[in-house]
Amino acid sequence: MTKRPRRRSKNVVTMAEVANLAGVSTMTVSNVLNNKPSVLPERRRAVLEAMDKLNYRPNVAARALASAGSIRIGLLYRDVENALLGAMLVGALKASARFGFQLIIRSYDETKPLDDVAAFAVSEIDGLLLPPPLCELVSFSGISAKLSIPMIGLAPGTNLSDIPAVRIDDEVAAYEVTHLLLEKGHRRIGFVKLPGAMVGQTRLAGVQRALAEHGEVLEERFIWEARPIYEAGLALADMVCKMEERPTAILAGSDDIAAAFVNVMHRCGLHVPEDISIVGFDDTPIAVKIWPALTTVRQPLARIAEQATERLIQMIRNPEQYTNDVIYIPHEIIQRASVSERPLQD
Amino acid sequence: MTKRPRRRSKNVVTMAEVANLAGVSTMTVSNVLNNKPSVLPERRRAVLEAMDKLNYRPNVAARALASAGSIRIGLLYRDVENALLGAMLVGALKASARFGFQLIIRSYDETKPLDDVAAFAVSEIDGLLLPPPLCELVSFSGISAKLSIPMIGLAPGTNLSDIPAVRIDDEVAAYEVTHLLLEKGHRRIGFVKLPGAMVGQTRLAGVQRALAEHGEVLEERFIWEARPIYEAGLALADMVCKMEERPTAILAGSDDIAAAFVNVMHRCGLHVPEDISIVGFDDTPIAVKIWPALTTVRQPLARIAEQATERLIQMIRNPEQYTNDVIYIPHEIIQRASVSERPLQD
DNA sequence: CTGAAAGCGCTTACAG
DNA sequence: CTGAAAGCGCTTACAG
Incomplete structure (x- = not known):
């Protein structure tokens, strides 16, 4: 009679259930989730399998509360009308949900992109996703070193000297x-x-x-x-x-x-x-x-954004091993009717 | 020696400190915060004053977690290429971030939209955002009553008989x-x-x-x-x-x-x-x-999505007072060159 | 390498 | 009307 029932909205899968199924403690599940290297491979496998089977999704609120920070990924966009924005958000959202990060978006002013990047970076977020052409602007301006949070470029047209990136070649x-x-x-x-x-x-x-x-x-x-x-x-x-x-x-x-x-x-x-x-x-x-x-x-932008977000999360978690590398995603040549079989004979 | 120091990210003001200054319990602070009518006017005033003095900001994560974990909003989309998806995601993301909810997205298969809606609804989420034409499909199929979570239609072409909606007229x-x-x-x-x-x-x-x-x-x-x-x-x-x-x-x-x-x-x-x-x-x-x-x-889709998400969050929190109403958002007639000043004389 | 315990800041359900 | 207690789901710091 001492138990108090608590409303539980849904059949939400918790870490405890995953731990149970995998035969480990919640600590180990947490370690797997956070990619701590200390977990034994076989246990890790078991945990991942259990997560998959139960379709486990970390509770961002709980994580945020417990860890007191480092859960926010920022994405700056210029314009809601941008045809590529949807794909980028889908990719970023998938990766951030998987790792229990929250995606925070904000629009920037085209006339002062760098100021907006700087303001966003210092105040509210733990890592920054930079779509084109922002990634190039930031890189060329050299402000990335001053911004003290990790960031990554999405589909820049070239490798960036000071910012890692995910792009096609x-x-x-x-x-x-x-x-x-x-x-x-x-x-x-x-x-x-x-x-x-x-x-x-x-x-x-x-x-x-x-x-x-x-x-x-x-x-x-x-x-x-x-x-x-x-x-x-x-x-x-x-x-x-x-x-x-x-x-x-x-x-x-x-x-x-x-x-x-x-x-x-x-x-x-x-x-x-x-x-x-x-x-x-x-x-x-x-x-x-x-x-x-x-x-x-x-350019498979959803995939690019997803990979970039994953990479960014790694960078946030392990700031020390943060290298400035580039991940290439395969592009695709789409052949339609605007190219002739043979050129005009001149 | 039993106390364990816990990293505390910032000088965050907590409810306990407010309660302390106001000379009440945290419960009362919470009641004031949530506009519960039961609090005595003078106490309410004291609490509000303390909040103000300390510049108190409720922690959304804690609140989300404590209020029974209703924190997931689902959005189903058909296609990453959709030009309107970006705007919808921006709106939904803004509102959900503000209330500490998480936005979970998933694509659906055009050949079996209703099955995908049902599967999504039962498993992982606390409320569902239904973009067009999904909102109409769901409404006409009559499955909304069986789906036991609140949902709302985004920009349907007409009022829906069984699902609230945010739309232009x-x-x-x-x-x-x-x-x-x-x-x-x-x-x-x-x-x-x-x-x-x-x-x-x-x-x-x-x-x-x-x-x-x-x-x-x-x-x-x-x-x-x-x-x-x-x-x-x-x-x-x-x-x-x-x-x-x-x-x-x-x-x-x-x-x-x-x-x-x-x-x-x-x-x-x-x-x-x-x-x-x-x-x-x-x-x-x-x-x-x-x-x-x-x-x-x-149609200002970002605003429509933002409003719909706010409304959905209300519905999730107060399932009893869930009415099937429609929120209208003003549209805008954009005049450009494809309409002539005068028609052809025939 | 692993897990029992304490705690994050709030709300719920209850007793007074 | 009010507050002590339990709990939300996770992570931290620690001991084994």
Whole structure:
């Protein structure tokens, strides 16, 4: 009669139940969960199995309360409209839920990104996820050393000197796509660099490597620059449309730029891909909402974010063994209708 | 020597200190904090004063843990590519972080959405956020009563009979947009219903109400149906293009459908908006990535998700006073170039 | 390497 | 109306 029933909302699986099933103490479960190296491999396996079987999810509130800290991962985003934000959040959320961390998000002001990063870093969080182009901005500004929390870059266009990152290999992606174009017979290729972002340089190197293998070069006059937004693409495409001699294929820096090219080329009286082939980058939704649909490079952003979050959690837990490495995630070349089988004969 | 020092991260003010200063028990502080009516006015004042003096902030983690562990909110999504997912996650994340709840996400299989909802609901979560079209599917299937957790619909196209919801008023939005068209002189208006989704019916009512006020009617032959995706829009637009007599303005059911219309109308030799005006719905990114940019209706999804999450948390905490109400969030008519100043003179 | 015990800051259920 | 006690699910610090 001394027991007091307590409302228990649900069949929530607790650490005790996992411990029970695995035949260990809750301490050991906790150690496994926190990746403490001291646990014997066989026990660890048993615990992980039990967690899996029971579909165990750590209770963030309890963890936060008990550990008095280190449970918050921050993610800064610029804009809710961003087509890639959903995928990044999904990945980050999965990894943080798995480890019982809480994901805290905040938008930043494009006119003072670094200030916002600094303010966010000092006040409320234990680790920071940096999407592009923030990761590059932070890295180039050199403020990362002053920010005293671990951070990691998501899909930067190049390796960062002072911040670890998870990314696709842009150089290889550009190389492969260029190779595809060469195989289809294209020789005169146009390339759109992205300003500021290092991706421009990295991809450019890949394009040049592929061309060099075929004894070709990328002509200076076919290297342009545009911000990766539709409007900038429109302006550039307009200019290209008026050129006397054009490339037979164009590697746009983003799907938005590519979509703008497709649009302008039509208005210009050119057929895509018969007269000119267009390649995008990112495989965002617009890639299949225009005609012809874009051949493009897909970055698996959800996976990138998930891996980056896992890595960040490791860094938060073991600050000493924090190395500045890069994790590569495989990209995918998506072939659709915007690249012709053969180039225009000139 | 029996005391064990415990790391205490900061100079956090606890409830005990407030209770101490106010000369009451922690229980009373808690009661004041939770607005329990039973506390005597003078004590309440003393407690509030102490809280203020010490700058007391309740610890959300402790509160979540103590209040019986109801801390998980689930969100089901179909696809990482969804342009609206980012906004929904941002809103849901903000509200859940504020109350110390955890957001758990999971993707569902389009071929068996109801099974996935049921499985998710029974196993791991305390409340469920239902984005469209899931909220409508769940409501129409009638399974909500069997699912024993609170849930709420995000931006359904109509009020749901058995599930509370946060949404814009589609009828009014459709009314306002139609009104806009009427003001610009349009009389022959085409309308695209979305199949399955109730939005079709609800918006149709708004369109008809506006037309009726001008003594006009929506002609049967100008009411079509299409799924809210680009491809379906293409097929429908093709059909419309071949009609002998066309409306001067079309209310597409989504931006994707509208974008498809714009595309096909061009190929059809018609100018948008001079020959035909097109109105989208949702204000997704594609709205400004085509030419002309779409006049459309914006649903503030981040705000909708945030409000819905707050409401859901209330429902989880007070299951008894759970009413099936609807919270309306203001929408916004975004005027861009796809609607002409005046209709074609026929 | 492992686990029994204490404690994180709050709320619930109860007795007064 | 009020408060002493138990408990939420986890981690820390310690002893074995």
